[in-house]
Amino acid sequence: MKDIAGKVAFVTGAASGIGLGIATALAQAGVKVMLCDIDKAALDAAVAKLRQTNADVDGVLADVSLKAELQAAADAVIARYGKVHILVNNAGVGSGGSYARWPDGMTSWVVGVNLISVIDGIAIFGPLIESHGEGGQIVSTASMAGLLSGSGSLYNVTKYGVVALSEGVRQELAPRGIGVSVLCPGFINTNIADSADHIPERLQAAIPPLPTEGPSLEAMEGLRQRLAAGIDPLYVGELVREGIEEDWPYIFTDNEFEPFVDMRFANIKAGFDRIRGRTPRR
């Protein structure tokens, strides 16, 4: 999508980290940005900071895992700016745990924020972008964990879902002038290790508190260190801006995990090679 100045973007999870980086990079390019987040204090602070640069931005509070709140946020964008061209489904939460350690509340929370909100976001905003005929772009934040699953973590399941949805919807929306990109970041210096601070009240009782000792805590400490040494979220925002302008199908942030993706594809290829030449019984 060329000539993004003057266009309107809606960015979820925009009060912190990658979402704030994307909102900032778009605002710096002259895009009007509606920032959306569940954290009111952080959202107000982000909007105030961006306005100091004369950016045309506003904020709307929503728990994006609830379709009614996402719909109300979409209504707020149209009321404020008249139309919308760019949807950035970025809100997401981290979750540890693997096989057989998935409390029900955790499933609802992680799948709701990381995947259902992307499905609902595209369903709500896609037709709004289509309606004005000026074209647009949908960017959804997956992860390298959307291409590589090192464990049975629910997080990876949701991120594979975001990649699948983006690849599929891209085919469908290209003829209608809407580009679709999936962002697959590596380690970025954000607050994602503190995701538990954003568990909605309705789910808090169903999610056990984080352990205060043991291997999970050590793993969490390791993650915090990787994130602290990670890439600057504004750099990611600038890549996303370029990805929108050039309609990149995949937006990567760095090459750290590329060899592992190559290994995965080689394993898949080996699966086909194993049965090559056989005649399937019908």
Ligand SMILES: NC(=O)c1ccc[n+]([C@@H]2O[C@H](COP(=O)([O-])OP(=O)(O)OC[C@H]3O[C@@H](n4cnc5c(N)ncnc54)[C@H](O)[C@@H]3O)[C@@H](O)[C@H]2O)c1
């Ligand atoms: N940080 C990384 O290394 C990394 C790597 C790969 C993918 N990601 C993905 O990037 C996205 C952004 O995460 P981040 O790293 O910037 O983390 P972050 O915690 O700094 O930002 C996430 C934002 O989402 C908001 N949020 C959480 N739940 C919400 C809800 N229900 N409704 C609306 N907003 C909600 C939070 O308040 C926060 O402002 C996520 O989808 C995450 O999975 C991050």
